[in-house]
Amino acid sequence: xxxxxxxxxxxxxxxxxxxxxxxxxxxxxxxxxxxxxxxxxxxxxxxxxxxxxxxxxxxxxxxxxxxxxxxxxxxxxxxxxxxxxxxxxxxxxxxxxxxxxxxxxxxxxxxxxxxxxxxxxxxxxxxxxxxxxxxxxxxxxxxxxxxxxxxxxxxxxxxxxxxxxxxxxxxxxxxxxxxxxxxxxxxxxxxxxxxxxxxxxxxxxxxxxxxxxxxxxxxxxxxxxxxxxxxxxxxxxxx
Numbered sequence: 001x002x003x004x005x006x007x008x009x010x011x012x013x014x015x016x017x018x019x020x021x022x023x024x025x026x027x028x029x030x031x032x033x034x035x036x037x038x039x040x041x042x043x044x045x046x047x048x049x050x051x052x053x054x055x056x057x058x059x060x061x062x063x064x065x066x067x068x069x070x071x072x073x074x075x076x077x078x079x080x081x082x083x084x085x086x087x088x089x090x091x092x093x094x095x096x097x098x099x100x101x102x103x104x105x106x107x108x109x110x111x112x113x114x115x116x117x118x119x120x121x122x123x124x125x126x127x128x129x130x131x132x133x134x135x136x137x138x139x140x141x142x143x144x145x146x147x148x149x150x151x152x153x154x155x156x157x158x159x160x161x162x163x164x165x166x167x168x169x170x171x172x173x174x175x176x177x178x179x180x181x182x183x184x185x186x187x188x189x190x191x192x193x194x195x196x197x198x199x200x201x202x203x204x205x206x207x208x209x210x211x212x213x214x215x216x217x218x219x220x221x222x223x224x225x226x227x228x229x230x231x232x233x234x235x236x237x238x239x
Contacts, residue, residue: 009050025051026059030068030079039076081122085144097129099233104131104206107226111219113210114138115226117195118154119203120162121146125155128204139188139209153180153190154207161194161202177224181212189215193227198235206230 010032011024032048033040045060046053060077063069067082104115108131117129124146132138141147149155160172172178177193184190192207206227208219228238 011049011051013050022059025049025055026063029056029059029063030083033079037078039072039078041076045077081146084121085126085146096234100129100230101131103226103230103233104129107206107208107222108133111208111210111222113208113214113219114141116141116154116207116209118147118158118205118207120149120158123149125149125158125205133210135214137211139185139211141209148184152184152207153178153192154205156180156183157192157194157205157207158202176227177220179215179220181215187212191215191219191223193224195227195234196231196236198237200236203234 009025009028011021011028014024015021016024028049028051029045032045040048042053042056045051045056049056051059060069060071064071064080067080067085070078070080072078100117104117107115112133112135114133115131116127118125118127120126125148127141127143127145127147130141130143147155149159156168156178157172160169160178168178172194177191179189179191181189188209189212190207190209192205194202195204195206197203206223208223210219232238
C-alpha cells in the first residue's frame with residue numbers, strides 16, 4: 001500500500017469509510033480545538049488541519065451558519081453555542097434521563113399536557129427533555145430547542161434562582177413556582193418550578209405548557225410536586 005503523503009490534510013490522511021470528504025474536513029476543524037483553546041486564528045487552524053486557508057474559510061462559513069463555530073471581530077474562531085447544546089443533550093441522555101423522564105411522564109399522564117425540562121445554556125434555555133401532550137391541540141417543541149430566558153415561565157424560574165431582580169422573581173423565589181399566561185406567546189400558558197440538587201443548587205426547571213383555555217389552578221401544585229420529586233431524586237433535602 002502506498003504511503004500517505006504528509007502534505008495531505010488531517011482529514012484526507014484519515015478519511016471516514018464511505019463518508020463525504022467535505023464533511024470530514026469540516027469536522028476536522030472542530031476537533032482541532034483543544035480544551036485550553038478559547039479562540040484560534042486562521043493560521044493556527046491551517047497549521048493544525050493542514051488545509052488551505054481558502055478551503056478553511058469556506059468550511060467555517062458553513063459551520064458558523066449552524067452555530068458550531070463563532071467568529072470574533074478580530075477574525076479569530078471559537079466553538080459555537082450549538083456545540084454546547086449538543087453536549088448538553090448528549091450528557092443528559094446518559095446522566096439524568098433515567099431520573100428526569102419518569103417524572104415528566106407521570107406529570108403528563110396526570111395533566112394530559114406537555115412537560116419539559118430546561119437548563120440554562122448561554123443566553124437562553126435549552127430543552128433537555130420533553131414529553132408532548134397526547135391531546136390533538138398542543139404546543140410542540142423538541143429536545144435541543146433553545147428558548148429565551150426572559151420570556152415564559154421556564155425562563156423566569158431559571159432567572160429567578162440565578163439572581164434576577166424584580167417583583168416577579170421575588171415571587172418565584174418565595175413560592176418556587178410560577179404560572180404565566182401569554183408571557184412568551186399569545187394563547188400559550190406555562191407553569192414552571194425549580195429543580196435543585198443535593199447542594200441546594202439550581203440545576204433546571206420543569207415546565208408544563210398548554211393552550212390558555214386549558215390552564216387550571218391545580219396545575220400549579222402538580223408542577224411544584226413534580227419538581228420537588230425530581231429534586232429529591234437528585235439528592236435535595238427540603239429544609
